[in-house]
Amino acid sequence: MTLVCVQPGASFAGSTESLAKCASETNVFVRVGCYSEIAAAEGDPEICGQIKDHFLGYANCISEVAMSKRDAVICEHIGKDHPKGLCIIKVGQITGDYSYCASIGTASWRSACEAKGAQSGAAN
Numbered sequence: 001m002t003l004v005c006v007q008p009g010a011s012f013a014g015s016t017e018s019l020a021k022c023a024s025e026t027n028v029f030v031r032v033g034c035y036s037e038i039a040a041a042e043g044d045p046e047i048c049g050q051i052k053d054h055f056l057g058y059a060n061c062i063s064e065v066a067m068s069k070r071d072a073v074i075c076e077h078i079g080k081d082h083p084k085g086l087c088i089i090k091v092g093q094i095t096g097d098y099s100y101c102a103s104i105g106t107a108s109w110r111s112a113c114e115a116k117g118a119q120s121g122a123a124n
Helices: 016-024 028-042 045-050 055-069 072-077 081-095 099-103 107-120
Strands: none
Touching: 016 028, 016 045, 028 045, 028 055, 045 055, 045 072, 055 072, 055 081, 072 081, 072 099, 081 099, 081 107, 099 107
């Protein structure tokens, strides 16, 4: 993920100063991207909790962390089935493990996730 609020090649990851810089960003999309980059780099979904004014940004941040850690359990932080299902599918595409599809409450999203697993030949 490339952020517009940093110099090319620079990163926000790894410091309290970086989190403060994210918090001071007035553009919500840049702020969401900033927190998402740090959260994914640190593998820390709690950083996504700083995104309070944009639910889909929060869900995307959680997905970024889950993908970076290759851990669909992190998708549970999302709660709502649509973005949670997308998160689980994205992690499955990286890991080849779609067994976590069963945790999706909505039948249509669970089926879509399981179908992705079947297409890839993964065990469900």
